[in-house]
Amino acid sequence: MIAIAAPSTAIGRTGIWTRMSHGTTVPVLIVVAAIIVIWYAASVWLNSAWQFQVFARGDGDWTWGEFVAGTFSQDRPLLPAPHQVAVELWNTVVGQNVTSRRSLVYHAWITLSATLLGFAMGTGLGILLAVLIVHNRAMDRSLLPWIIASQTIPILAIAPMVVVVLASIGMTGLVPKALISTYLSFFPVVVGMVKGFRSPDQIQLDLMRTYNASSNQTFWKLRFPASLPYLFTSMKVGVAASLVGAIVGELPTGAAGGLGSRLLAGSYYGQTVQIWSALLMAAALSAMLILAITVAQRVVLARMGANA
């Protein structure tokens, strides 16, 4: 690889290794490696108590090598070792048919669909509220305090009630979870978009006035394009909150499926490996969603002539 990369450096194109070490790849890999090392060390430490008990019940004849190997291979470890989680992930992601209830992909999709629906509704609601706030002084004064107050209610307290109340009127499955996602994700969008819609300079607003532009025209030709960088930033925060909302919404539904129910089932039965693999799946999902928004942001802002 290096041998192939080196000549290409010579003819002017930067080699992959050079680019990686100059970019974020190498630092990120170093951090990941450090986390894995710390994780292994922590699992030895946290699982040692149980391991000592196991050895005490045996013939009392053990080596430190056996001890470490033991802490890495318990059935219900306090903290599973990274490779245990990796094996569980492999078995539940690749080893199962995706339509099977034992597949993590199946559960991830249930959570993802609620996340995406809730995020779409939350973003839409956030933009709508921001438009109202920017265009109406009364809305500005009356709405924003309520919006901020809404976020001081702990989501863990309100989520089960939303699920229970909606279930009593016959709404179950996707919609209640999506509503909790909406509740969490509209907030960063409102705050970001109010700022975005107000980002044009006075001089640019005066310019629209000299053209006798309607407020509709001012919105679509000035306020909206000016707000797009803010929109993408808020969407990144919003989508992560959406995923949290969907998972929290799945906790009270128990067996109905989704990463949240995997977490709950795992904690019922002490299946820590299952909990950790569901957690990692949730993290991967959130990273993918944010990456997708980042790509969309790059494409849109590049088309708007961004200077970078």
Place this chain on the structure above:
Amino acid sequence: MNAPASLSKPAPQTTTKVIEAKGLGLTFETNDGPVHALTDVGLDIKKGEFVSFIGPSGCGKTTFLRVIADLEQPTSGTISVNGMSPEEARRHRAYGYVFQAAALYPWRTIERNVALPLEIMGYSRTERRERIARTLDLVNLSGFEKKYPWQLSGGMQQRASIARALAFDADLLLMDEPFGALDEIVRDHLNEQLLQLWKRTNKTICFVTHSIPEAVYLSTKIVVMSPRPGRVTDVIESTLPTERPLDIRETPEFLAIAARVREGLRAGHSYDE
């Protein structure tokens, strides 16, 4: 540019008043009490004139321009623009306004920035294209249609913003210190270009500046203003010929006008601060 005849004004048939202000006053109510931005301003501007407003900061020159543009409302007196109230004139899109900063939209290319007022005013696509080409040529920016504002120098950005103000058919051009942020050489160059543009288009131009040479070089009429309260202290009709090479600034005639402007400024200026 008709006959080389004698001196002064470009077109003798221009008797229509574009702007007529009588006893105009504007007082801002602030927390520190009222600020008299304009008091008792009376001024007539005829069609085809190039009028400069000069004075120190706070003399109300920009405020006066903004009153013409209906961006500020006077608190006393009367003003008409093209025989209408400023608001009606704005609704009839009677003027193009060039701000201190170019205020181009960073997400639009130069041609689409020039297209902005045309889109808002509902010009057809073919007409937009034709007008963009014509006005960009007028400000010597042909070839930069597809560039984004950040790819242009400050002077070029300001020229693009002038093109944007010229793109639609307003006979009145209001310019608020458009070259204030540019260096001397670029400024000289743009002043020359602006004069040529004015002669070619025969528009009425109101130009705010605090540079004496700029005011004298460009104008057919110089309005000297002074602050606290903002008022007109002198109106000078220029005797310079319409043909004005840059070195006209060395002639005795030019220097005499500049001296009168300076005198007017000094009379209204307090050096307490």
